[in-house]
Amino acid sequence: xxxxxxxxxxxxxxxxxxxxxxxxxxxxxxxxxxxxxxxxxxxxxxxxxxxxxxxxxxxxxxxxxxxxxxxxxxxxxxxxxxxxxxxxxxxxxxxxxxxxxxxxxxxxxxxxxxxxxxxxxxxxxxxxxxxxxxxxxxxxxxxxxxxxxxxxxxxxxxxxxxxxxxxxxxxxxxxxxxxxxxxxxxxxxxxxxxxxxxxxxxxxxxxxxxxxxxxxxxxxxxxxxxxxxxxxxxxxxxxxxxxxxxxxxxxxxxxxxxxxxxxxxxxxxxxxxxxxxxxxxxxxxxxxxxxxxxxxxxxxxxxxxxx
Amino acid sequence: xxxxxxxxxxxxxxxxxxxxxxxxxxxxxxxxxxxxxxxxxxxxxxxxxxxxxxxxxxxxxxxxxxxxxxxxxxxxxxxxxxxxxxxxxxxxxxxxxxxxxxxxxxxxxxxxxxxxxxxxxxxxxxxxxxxxxxxxxxxxxxxxxxxxxxxxxxxxxxxxxxxxxxxxxxxxxxxxxxxxxxxxxxxxxxxxxxxxxxxxxxxxxxxxxxxxxxxxxxxxxxxxxxxxxx
Numbered sequence: 001x002x003x004x005x006x007x008x009x010x011x012x013x014x015x016x017x018x019x020x021x022x023x024x025x026x027x028x029x030x031x032x033x034x035x036x037x038x039x040x041x042x043x044x045x046x047x048x049x050x051x052x053x054x055x056x057x058x059x060x061x062x063x064x065x066x067x068x069x070x071x072x073x074x075x076x077x078x079x080x081x082x083x084x085x086x087x088x089x090x091x092x093x094x095x096x097x098x099x100x101x102x103x104x105x106x107x108x109x110x111x112x113x114x115x116x117x118x119x120x121x122x123x124x125x126x127x128x129x130x131x132x133x134x135x136x137x138x139x140x141x142x143x144x145x146x147x148x149x150x151x152x153x154x155x156x157x158x159x160x161x162x163x164x165x166x167x168x169x170x171x172x173x174x175x176x177x178x179x180x181x182x183x184x185x186x187x188x189x190x191x192x193x194x195x196x197x198x199x200x201x202x203x204x205x206x207x208x209x210x211x212x213x214x215x216x217x218x219x220x221x222x223x224x225x226x227x228x229x230x231x232x233x234x235x236x237x238x239x240x241x242x243x244x245x246x247x248x249x250x251x252x253x254x255x256x257x258x259x260x261x262x263x264x265x266x267x268x269x270x271x272x273x274x275x276x277x278x279x280x281x282x283x284x285x286x287x288x289x290x291x292x293x294x295x296x297x298x299x300x301x302x303x304x305x306x307x
Numbered sequence: 308x309x310x311x312x313x314x315x316x317x318x319x320x321x322x323x324x325x326x327x328x329x330x331x332x333x334x335x336x337x338x339x340x341x342x343x344x345x346x347x348x349x350x351x352x353x354x355x356x357x358x359x360x361x362x363x364x365x366x367x368x369x370x371x372x373x374x375x376x377x378x379x380x381x382x383x384x385x386x387x388x389x390x391x392x393x394x395x396x397x398x399x400x401x402x403x404x405x406x407x408x409x410x411x412x413x414x415x416x417x418x419x420x421x422x423x424x425x426x427x428x429x430x431x432x433x434x435x436x437x438x439x440x441x442x443x444x445x446x447x448x449x450x451x452x453x454x455x456x457x458x459x460x461x462x463x464x465x466x467x468x469x470x471x472x473x474x475x476x477x478x479x480x481x482x483x484x485x486x487x488x489x490x491x492x493x494x495x496x497x498x499x500x501x502x503x504x505x506x507x508x509x510x511x512x513x514x515x516x517x518x519x520x521x522x523x524x525x526x527x528x529x530x531x532x533x534x535x536x537x
Contacts, residue, residue: 073310119378119389126380152385156435157423165434168426282422283508289387289418 004055012051019043135293146301149294153287162305170281172302175263178228183280185220192275193259193268200246200258210241227251231262264306266299273298345396348478351469351485352397352535354494355501355523357456359532362525364402366443373404374413374536387414397469399459409440416537421508424530429511443526447514451528457494460487502527505534 023029023040030036070079134145151160157169164171171177188202206215215223219238226235231251240249243261247253251262259268273295276286290298312319352360363369376382378389390413395401419427426433429447431440463469464487474482488494499518505527506518517524 075313115378116389119380119383122380123383153418156419160436168422168434282510283420285418285420287418289384 004058008051008055012047015047015051016044019047130291130293142297142300143304145294146297146299146304149290149298150301153290154298157284162302164281167281169284172264173305174228174230175306176227176261178224180280181224181227181261182220185215185223189279191272191277191279193271193277194256195267195271195274198257206242208238208241209245210237215242227261264299264303266296266303269299269302270295342392343396344393345475346391346393347476349394349396350475350477350483351460351463351471352532353485353497353501354453354456354460354487355451355498355505355528355531356535357459357532358451358453358498358523359525359528359530359535361456361459362446362451362529363532366446368412369402369404371406371408371440372410372412373407374401374411375403376411376413382411386411387417397463399463399467412533412536414537416534419533421505421530421534422510424533425509425511425526428526428529446526446529447511447524449525451498451523451525453495453498453523453528454491456498457488457491460494498523498528501531505531 019040023036030040069082071082073080137145150158150162154162157165158172159165159169162172170180184200185206186203188200188205190197190199192198203215203220207213208215208219215238219242222235223238223243224235226233226239231239239247239251243251246258247261248258251260253260253262270292272284273287273290277284287295312322374390376386376388376390383389395403423434427435428443430442431438460469460471464471471485471487474484477483486497488497499521502518502523506515509515509527509530511526514524514526518527
């Protein structure tokens with residue numbers, strides 16, 4: 001037995017002693033716990049294997065002599081053996097290359113995080129939830145939804161109470177104001193209120209059947225007051241003569257011909273939201289961001305305001 | 308050759324630099340070039356819109372209002388489609404901003420109109436209860452600086468090939484031509500023609516009179532700019 005083995009045994013014994021002391025010295029010690037026992041057994045094995053592997057290589061360095069063929073290339077006098085690549089290493093190297101290809105082509109692109117991808121997932125989840133919970137609501141719940149959409153999108157111009165903030169936008173608590181009716185009769189209108197292009201002529205195309213002549217200033221004022229008053233009071237004769245042919249005797253409009261001027265309807269409001277509107281007060285933008293159900297809900301809410 | 312390189316650290320470093328640069332360039336440049344190309348529907352600013360953009364910057368609107376819609380459901384519900392980098396191709400500089408004291412304005416042209424802006428710039432709290440935005444009454448009297456906007460148009464058309472007077476593809480398949488004048492006088496005439504369209508929708512008589520006289524108040528240019536943000 002030479003000195004090297006003696007030192008190896010002394011170091012191994014010392015390390016085992018430290019292991020024993022640190023385990024035995026700690027609170028509880030091994031404590032009959034299988035995990036603790038395994039850990040200590042592992043530590044003991046590790047110490048013994050390490051010491052004797054180190055001894056093996058130290059001895060090899062002491063006794064080995066260089067043989068084998070050197071490569072032609074030398075680096076500052078340091079040469080390289082012409083050994084074959086170790087098989088295990090070569091296999092791992094090739095596997096790593098295969099994995100690299102996979103990661104480059106499929107692994108990363110398919111699984112990579114994308115902000116837009118997360119957005120699309122969020123939106124889809126939201127839309128599905130909307131479909132299951134809200135797509136078929138009616139009645140008071142529909143009006144409730146309309147109110148919340150109104151407060152988010154519409155109050156900025158029409159005001160919280162839908163009064164139009166002192167004429168800055170239409171007062172939605174009533175169907176039409178006199179100045180709006182007057183503006184439409186004088187200038188005509190083409191606001192897609194029926195969902196399609198359906199122009200109403202200006203005053204030069206409006207005949208009063210009662211008089212057989214074009215509508216006059218006085219008649220415009222009268223019919224404006226009549227419509228603004230909720231189809232009541234003076235002016236009914238002018239309405240019957242000049243407007244009823246398209247808008248109906250009761251002002252409730254005709255499908256594909258003319259919109260309802262007596263009351264709001266859900267379709268009317270939805271069409272305004274889809275196409276926007278330009279009239280006596282100013283221009284209203286279209287609200288394409290709302291989905292069909294939301295538009296219907298706003299229509300239901302606004303219809304409920306003037307009832 | 309490699310043996311030689313290993314003995315010359317400087318040239319070895321140059322070689323490493325070339326290899327890494329090449330890898331970087333082929334990864335970054337194509338994507339960058341693609342993303343910074345104007346998207347379909349993005350047109351250069353007209354003379355009056357660019358004038359309004361200068362008013363916007365001059366009054367530091369961008370200190371409180373961002374111009375970047377982030378890809379979150381809550382944002383796209385409120386402001387519309389999230390921003391795409393190509394949409395800023397003609398913004399020099401872009402006005403993304405990093406803080407929203409007021410709302411984002413990148414697509415404000417989609418959901419506000421001339422008359423709303425007029426009411427709002429005169430008295431913000433009158434239309435938005437509780438708003439802390441100050442009134443910008445001087446914009447209704449200050450004259451807009453069309454000449455500087457024209458100078459910018461000339462510059463970007465010449466040095467960055469911004470397509471003025473050329474057809475630009477729109478989303479509906481049509482082509483739009485944004486005109487730029489050949490002289491300062493022509494640029495002013497173009498801006499005035501745009502201003503007349505805006506002023507026709509406004510209520511303020513002083514502004515209407517000013518435009519009728521051939522002047523352009525700042526508010527008209529600013530509204531033209533805001534309406535162009537879509």
